[in-house]
Amino acid sequence: MANFFYDLKLYASILRLAIHTRMQYRSDFFIGLFGVIFSNLANLILIWIILEKFNALAAWSLYEVVLLYAIWLMSQGINALFFWNMLGLENYIVDGSFDQYLIRPMNPFLQFIAREVNFMGFGDILLGVSIFIISYNRLHLSWSATQFLWLFIIVLSGTAILASIYIIFSSVSFWTGRSKSLLRIGLRFQQFGQRYPLDIFGQWYKVFVSFFFPIAFVNYYPLAGLLSKPNAVNMPILAYLSPFVAIILVLLAIIVWHFGINSYGSTGS
Amino acid sequence: MRVLLIFIRLAYQQAAIYRFEFWVRIGGVFIMMYGMLSLWKTLSTQGVRLGGGIPLEQMPTYGTINIIIFSLLSAAYSIRHYVAGQVRSGKLELDLLKPVNFINFMLLRNFGEFMTGLLVTGIPGLVFAIFVLKVQLPAQPINALLFVLSLLLAYLIFFAFNLLVGMVAIVSLNISSYTWAIDALVSFASGMVVPLTLFPDKLKALLYLLPFYNLYQSPLQIYLGSAHNIYQVLAIQLLWVVVLFLCAHLAWRIMDKKVQIQGG
Numbered sequence: 211m212a213n214f215f216y217d218l219k220l221y222a223s224i225l226r227l228a229i230h231t232r233m234q235y236r237s238d239f240f241i242g243l244f245g246v247i248f249s250n251l252a253n254l255i256l257i258w259i260i261l262e263k264f265n266a267l268a269a270w271s272l273y274e275v276v277l278l279y280a281i282w283l284m285s286q287g288i289n290a291l292f293f294w295n296m297l298g299l300e301n302y303i304v305d306g307s308f309d310q311y312l313i314r315p316m317n318p319f320l321q322f323i324a325r326e327v328n329f330m331g332f333g334d335i336l337l338g339v340s341i342f343i344i345s346y347n348r349l350h351l352s353w354s355a356t357q358f359l360w361l362f363i364i365v366l367s368g369t370a371i372l373a374s375i376y377i378i379f380s381s382v383s384f385w386t387g388r389s390k391s392l393l394r395i396g397l398r399f400q401q402f403g404q405r406y407p408l409d410i411f412g413q414w415y416k417v418f419v420s421f422f423f424p425i426a427f428v429n430y431y432p433l434a435g436l437l438s439k440p441n442a443v444n445m446p447i448l449a450y451l452s453p454f455v456a457i458i459l460v461l462l463a464i465i466v467w468h469f470g471i472n473s474y475g476s477t478g479s
Numbered sequence: 480m481r482v483l484l485i486f487i488r489l490a491y492q493q494a495a496i497y498r499f500e501f502w503v504r505i506g507g508v509f510i511m512m513y514g515m516l517s518l519w520k521t522l523s524t525q526g527v528r529l530g531g532g533i534p535l536e537q538m539p540t541y542g543t544i545n546i547i548i549f550s551l552l553s554a555a556y557s558i559r560h561y562v563a564g565q566v567r568s569g570k571l572e573l574d575l576l577k578p579v580n581f582i583n584f585m586l587l588r589n590f591g592e593f594m595t596g597l598l599v600t601g602i603p604g605l606v607f608a609i610f611v612l613k614v615q616l617p618a619q620p621i622n623a624l625l626f627v628l629s630l631l632l633a634y635l636i637f638f639a640f641n642l643l644v645g646m647v648a649i650v651s652l653n654i655s656s657y658t659w660a661i662d663a664l665v666s667f668a669s670g671m672v673v674p675l676t677l678f679p680d681k682l683k684a685l686l687y688l689l690p691f692y693n694l695y696q697s698p699l700q701i702y703l704g705s706a707h708n709i710y711q712v713l714a715i716q717l718l719w720v721v722v723l724f725l726c727a728h729l730a731w732r733i734m735d736k737k738v739q740i741q742g743g
Contacts (some may be wrong), residue, residue, distance in 0.1 A: 241657050249663030256672050263677055264525050301564075330659065386497055394553055395507035402514060412517030418510055 217317040224324035232327055239329050246333030250283065254341070257405055268409030273345035274437060275407060280342035281361075281429040282404040285368030287334030293373045294328035299380040300389045308474065319467060357436060367456035368428035372400070374459035375425070377467055384470030400425055407434075408442040416442045427455040489595060501599060508550050508600050509607055515542035516612050533674050537703050540614040544702055545671060547604040548695055551630065554592040555637040558585060559658070562645030575735075582727055585642060593634050618704025625709055629698040632716040636693050639723035646730050664689075670696030690719040 232239065254276065261272045270278070299322075302308040311318040346353075353361070379396050383389035403425040408416055419426045420443060427448075434441040435449025519539040533541060562585070565571040577584060608614045617623035644661060666672055669691040675683050676696075686692060693716045700706040701713075 242659070245657055245660035245663070248660045252663045252667035256667065259673055259677055259679075260522070264522050268521065382499065386499055388497055388500055390557075391553070392500060392503055392507075394556070395504060395511070395550075398511060398549070399507070402511075406518060410518050410521045411514050412520075415510065415514040415517055 214317070217320050220316050221320040221324050224321065225327060228325060228327045232329055242328075242330045243333045246330045247337060250334075250337050253401075253405065254279065268407055269439065270407040270409070271349075273348045274433075275405070276341055276345040277349070277437075278407060278429050278433055279404055280338045280345065281365065281368065281433055283334050283338030284342070284365045285372055285428055286404075287331040287336075287338055288365070288369040289331070289372045289376070290328045290334060291331030292327070293323055293376055294331070295323050295326040296373075296376045296380045297393060298326075300383040300387070303383050303474070304387055312471075312474075318471060353436070360432075361436070364429075364432040364452050367432075367452040370456035370460050371424065371428050371452070374456070374463035375423075377463040378459075381463075381466045381470040384474045396423075399423060403428065403430065411442075420448070424455050424459070427452045489591060504550070505600055505603060508546060508604050512543045512546045512604065512608055512612060515539075515546055516614065518542060533676050533700070533703065533705050537615065537705060540703060541674060541699050543608050543612060543614050544605075544699055545695060547601055547608065548630065548633065548698060549671060550600045550604065551593065551596050552634060552637045552694060554596045555589060555634065555641045557592060558589045558638060559641040559645035561585075561588075562642065581735075582642065582724070582731055586638060589638055593638075615703070617702050622701055622704050622709070625713065626698055626702045629701045629713060629716060632713065632720055633694045633698050635720045636690055636716065636723055639720070639727045640690070642727050643723070643730055646727075646734055665691050665694070668692065669694040670699070674699070690723065693719050 257275055257279070258272065261267060261275065267275055299308075302311075302322075308322075311321045314321060375396060376393070379392050380389050382392055399419070402411075403419060408419065408426050408430045411419075416426075420431075426442075431441055431448040432450075432452050435446070440446075441448060516539050519542040523535045523538050562571075565574060574581060574584065609616060617626055644658065647657075668675070668686045668689050671694070674696050675686055675692050678686065697706075697712050697716055701709055706712045
């Protein structure tokens with residue numbers, strides 16, 4: 211355990227280095243920020259176009275859908291800040307450069323994720339909070355302090371869920387050397403989860419994203435609970451399960467990562 | 480014919496080597512198709528009339544086939560990472576030493592991936608969509624044939640576009656910061672999420688000036704038979720193929736000089 215805390219301290223200092231590296235390319239930061247704002251604006255306009263033609267997505271109004279989007283964006287933002295390097299794991303494995311993380315006396319996982327900080331995450335968080343405030347006001351909500359604390363826990367659980375999914379999917383490349391197309395499909399699913407309330411999908415799809423690929427716990431179930439809406443599978447209890455789903459997925463991610471690293475044989479180069 | 484057989488063999492080998500990935504990919508595509516079908520079915524029961532373009536009752540088919548196009552076009556993504564990666568690691572000069580035109584070389588490299596995708600997810604996806612999900616068939620047999628041609632043109636457009644995106648790496652080194660914005664623009668302006676026919680008029684007029692609607696909306700309009708003139712749609716696609724390939728060649732010529740000046 212003492213070892214782990216030592217590693218955490220190292221993690222913090224590598225992270226600082228990563229931030230400094232990033233700061234060298236200041237124009238990249240601004241282009242990235244522009245990219246985040248532009249891409250999310252484009253998504254929101256698409257939601258608006260659909261809702262303008264169809265009045266409601268199932269029983270969800272425009273600002274409720276935006277709220278769904280905002281919660282996702284906050285979780286996604288934190289995830290992008292700290293776990294971004296995970297998406298590139300495949301490259302390190304294929305060209306053999308992953309070896310460097312195994313020979314240093316520090317937890318390879320912490321070393322690996324400390325390598326990069328994605329500032330675009332800040333853009334996501336900023337935008338998420340802004341559109342959250344806008345739709346919160348438009349919907350005339352008044353949540354109690356406890357509910358806001360719960361929201362905070364939801365966002366952190368969402369972060370853990372998304373990060374675990376990235377870790378599990380990327381870890382596949384420990385065995386197969388490939389994870390890109392897997393991640394791309396996962397990302398597309400996540401876009402559906404970010405944009406549309408689950409009610410609108412068919413029964414099998416609901417079951418799939420609730421129990422097999424549980425992204426609906428990032429935003430849909432907890433928000434349906436907070437807005438006191440009946441959820442898509444009529445199980446009110448699901449509104450409170452996000453933290454538990456997060457814990458299970460984190461454990462799963464740790465196991466998969468662990469087995470992955472153990473079965474990793476360097477490709478050499 | 481022999482070429483096709485070679486591609487089928489390659490696709491089979493790929494699927495055999497990356498068996499896990501093959502199943503996840505195909506499973507993912509099937510589930511996404513089902514998701515989109517059910518989404519648009521729910522929406523189209525809400526009985527809102529859409530003005531012009533693609534009729535409401537065709538939207539579930541639009542959304543479902545869309546997913547197949549997405550999975551086919553994603554082959555072209557790898558080209559930008561390839562070019563950017565070669566630039567960053569300085570290996571690009573190895574490609575330059577080869578006695579073939581760089582762009583043709585890239586195209587041949589990537590086309591195999593597209594064909595593999597077509598065999599691994601495209602055809603099974605179409606079979607699943609038609610026989611299990613029971614989406615509409617192509618409007619006429621000729622539409623089916625021209626749909627495939629249109630897909631090929633869409634791929635060429637997306638290939639040339641991604642090559643251009645990758646080449647920017649020679650100037651800016653880090654492409655990941657702006658590819659997000661570009662990908663968002665593509666998914667916004669291509670009809671990948673919502674067909675442009677549903678957009679407000681002014682925005683629609685603007686987006687028709689860009690090449691991206693040729694990626695998703697054009698092939699789908701041919702499939703559904705909702706285009707006024709199929710051959711005009713194909714002609715516009717072809718025009719964009721020519722324009723973007725010219726751009727790529729031009730950009731490459733400029734880059735080529737730049738790379739030489741920088742040395743290895």
